[in-house]
Amino acid sequence: MKLNIQDTFSKELQCDAILENTPRQVKNACFSYVTPKSTANPSLIHTSKEMVDALGLSTEEALLNDFISVFTGNKVLPNMEPYAMCYGGHQFGNWAGQLGDGRAINLGEVVHNSKRWAIQLKGAGATPYSRTADGLAVLRSSIREYLCSEAMHHLGIPTTSALSLSLTGDEVLRDVLYNGNPAYEKGAVVSRLAPTFIRFGNFEIFAANNDLKNLKQLVDYTIKHFFTEIKTTGKDAYVEFFKQITAFSLDMVIHWQRVGFVHGVMNTDNMSILGLTIDYGPYGWLEDYDPGWTPNTTDRQNKRYRYGNQPKVVQWNLFKLANALFPLIEDAAPLEAILEAYASDLELKKLEMMRSKLGLLKLDQDDVILIQELEENLQLVETDMTLFYRNLANITKGNQNEAIEEIKAAFYKEEELKNSVLEKWNTWLTKYLKRLKKETISDTERKCEMNLVNPKYVLRNYMAQLAIEEADKGNYELLNELFTMLKKPYDEQPKYQKWFAKRPDWARDKVGCSMLSCSS
Numbered sequence: 190m191k192l193n194i195q196d197t198f199s200k201e202l203q204c205d206a207i208l209e210n211t212p213r214q215v216k217n218a219c220f221s222y223v224t225p226k227s228t229a230n231p232s233l234i235h236t237s238k239e240m241v242d243a244l245g246l247s248t249e250e251a252l253l254n255d256f257i258s259v260f261t262g263n264k265v266l267p268n269m270e271p272y273a274m275c276y277g278g279h280q281f282g283n284w285a286g287q288l289g290d291g292r293a294i295n296l297g298e299v300v301h302n303s304k305r306w307a308i309q310l311k312g313a314g315a316t317p318y319s320r321t322a323d324g325l326a327v328l329r330s331s332i333r334e335y336l337c338s339e340a341m342h343h344l345g346i347p348t349t350s351a352l353s354l355s356l357t358g359d360e361v362l363r364d365v366l367y368n369g370n371p372a373y374e375k376g377a378v379v380s381r382l383a384p385t386f387i388r389f390g391n392f393e394i395f396a397a398n399n400d401l402k403n404l405k406q407l408v409d410y411t412i413k414h415f416f417t418e419i420k421t422t423g424k425d426a427y428v429e430f431f432k433q434i435t436a437f438s439l440d441m442v443i444h445w446q447r448v449g450f451v452h453g454v455m456n457t458d459n460m461s462i463l464g465l466t467i468d469y470g471p472y473g474w475l476e477d478y479d480p481g482w483t484p485n486t487t488d489r490q491n492k493r494y495r496y497g498n499q500p501k502v503v504q505w506n507l508f509k510l511a512n513a514l515f516p517l518i519e520d521a522a523p524l525e526a527i528l529e530a531y532a533s534d535l536e537l538k539k540l541e542m543m544r545s546k547l548g549l550l551k552l553d554q555d556d557v558i559l560i561q562e563l564e565e566n567l568q569l570v571e572t573d574m575t576l577f578y579r580n581l582a583n584i585t586k587g588n589q590n591e592a593i594e595e596i597k598a599a600f601y602k603e604e605e606l607k608n609s610v611l612e613k614w615n616t617w618l619t620k621y622l623k624r625l626k627k628e629t630i631s632d633t634e635r636k637c638e639m640n641l642v643n644p645k646y647v648l649r650n651y652m653a654q655l656a657i658e659e660a661d662k663g664n665y666e667l668l669n670e671l672f673t674m675l676k677k678p679y680d681e682q683p684k685y686q687k688w689f690a691k692r693p694d695w696a697r698d699k700v701g702c703s704m705l706s707c708s709s
Contacts (some may be wrong), residue, residue, distance in 0.1 A: 220273060327363055332668065347463075360373040449575060479624075579645050592618045
């Protein structure tokens, strides 16, 4: 197996002077060299043909022992020098100090068809940044990451990508809910790809340690390789760098809000400088439209990372990144201006996004009120977000009775539809139908436009949990089915109609289907 490895991160940035792989504080370094842990009996469960092709490999090569060995960490190719990144981060609003790649090991960078891909193994063993953890991953969390990164990509949301999913043959001890009941689970490794895995925290750690030499070197490296359109130099380049990261991050979170995705653990160490969705842990899709919902058990009390707060958290995280970059710029004004622009841009982009979800192509000053009233109505009773918007596209102009029937399918308990609730919905639908009459496109054309932004299929937690339970028995048919279906989330796909449904009652409070821990 041949890969066109052209490493830059480990060749151009400062390496940890200590080569011993023990948990410790790493100073004045961007990364530490490590060797993945050999596993007992690795076996391949699934590969993404798209990402196999992206690395310049063939489908046949992906089935060879070499592929399995390399992408589970059992074999290091002669031109590979695996390493773990050093970074810090703010976790749940508090500075956590050094974090780093605790269970991710970078194999290197591959260039194919003029595209650069950094390759990571998640769950391949301990690194100097693992603290008290083992650096391993289990099948449960690996399936969730593998499927979700695929789902996000085809939803049109910037994301890291999964290459392969493998079993290690080892057993791994995990306490799923952090409640003192650990159990052994099947070990697994996900290999994942991105142009780079650099996060906000990579810069924060150097600023926190007053290591301006490595901070500058890292920023210059990042601009050189991933922000090549920046032609200015010095402080002006650093301001433009922050401005572009801000734009990428805003674009990402607007997409999250559009499809109802809740990341669950938006710490600064989980924020990609390219605006990629990264680190799939306790995520979930909004089923009951509740802006206050978070899937993360660790965030149960404060709900910092709730759905409705995600755009503000991105801004807060950007503020922390601005603080990290400030020593290179030494002028707060341009950074503050960018952060202030984020707030106004957020309102405009959210309005644009919501108009697209409602099929409103023409501008109308009353749309803000219409959208506000809709979001209030969606919280009157438990309402499935995905079903609601997808079915809303079926409404035809001037048909009030049909309209209410279409949206009823999204309510979890129709018996809760009291007269006052129905009255509010009928009032809103009357306004919406009146607004649609201002559009010049036909109902059919509008439906097509709405169906391009309102997915029919998303990876609900109960679906992932069913795939996990089957895979744990050695049956991967459901994993394959979901992987295939999620490639076309906006298409009707009649053979998968059973997945276009509300969350079943049994999944309401089931572990893995409602709230999850960071070990998920």
